[in-house]
Amino acid sequence: MSGDGKYHVHYFAGRGLGEIARIALSEAGVEFEDHRFESLPADLKATTKFGQVPLLVTPAGDRINQSTAILRFIGATHGLSGKTALENAEIDQVIEGVNDIRAKYRALPADAANEERIKFFSTVLPQWLGYFEAILKKTGSGFYVGSNVTIADLYVYVSFDSVINKTADAQPIDAFPLVKAHLEAIAARPRIAAWIAKRPVSQW
Ligand SMILES: N[C@@H](CCC(=O)N[C@@H](CS)C(=O)NCC(=O)O)C(=O)O
Incomplete structure (x- = not known):
């Protein structure tokens, strides 16, 4: 080609x-x-x-x-991948975990008052954010795998940004300080911050 x-x-x-x-x-x-x-x-x-x-x-x-x-x-x-086969498996583990929670989110009705949607934000999402908090606690590096930024961090950031920051639902994020700090740290990385500042504004 x-x-x-x-x-x-x-x-x-x-x-x-x-x-x-x-x-x-x-x-x-x-x-x-x-x-x-x-x-x-x-x-x-x-x-x-x-x-x-x-x-x-x-x-x-x-x-x-x-x-x-x-x-x-x-x-x-x-x-931006892992340094070893194990790190790449750990990256995939995070990506697939994100995909699991994304799939649950995408299946929800749009109405913020919907019972199933309220349950997702009050029960399901906190449970999953707890899983992600535990991974960050274990690495202790501020990154999901190893001690450097990888595509796992970027995937969590992009996916959670749309579920957590951009909807009108009652959000549980404050109970998960490591997940919250990670999202903020990724958004503040100079090249990502520069992209966010220049990208076209869109609803979704
Ligand atoms: N699993 C695919 C899903 C891609 C997908 O569903 N793309 C949608 C937009 S978000 C699309 O192109 N739909 C075809 C169309 O609208 O004609 C991926 O992750 O890239």
Whole structure:
């Protein structure tokens, strides 16, 4: 494949699943073209593996779908993966844990007064935040794996940011100081803070 030497992220005009690639490329310190659209163009859709975005086009012109495959590729290419097979398994453990809680969140009705939704924020989310708090307590480094930032930290940040910071629901985050401090620390990393400051403002 031949590319134009640049990364291209193709996704809707929102953060959603596209923000994972944008945050990871920002932390990696590499430039990327941020292609956004209100509806997925048919010609672009036809070039994807599953009719979906995000789509990452690499500097060499390879095309990668699936947000976590994109994340792992950026991690492996730009030093944001684990240093050992065990660390990579620990990263995957965190990513899949996030996916479990994401799936529960995505299944909820939008109405903040819905009983199931209230139960999620009062019971289910605190239980899961407790699991994440325990991982951070164990590493003691402020990161989910080892003593450096990895794609696990970025995935937690992007995913929790949309569940925890951007909704009108009663939030349990204050009871989990390590998780809260981690989210704040990732948002404050210079390259991520610079991306957040310049990215287009969107509802989701
Ligand atoms: N598991 C996929 C899910 C991708 C996905 O569901 N993408 C949606 C947008 S969030 C999409 O492209 N839908 C196709 C369409 O709207 O035509 C991933 O993580 O990338």
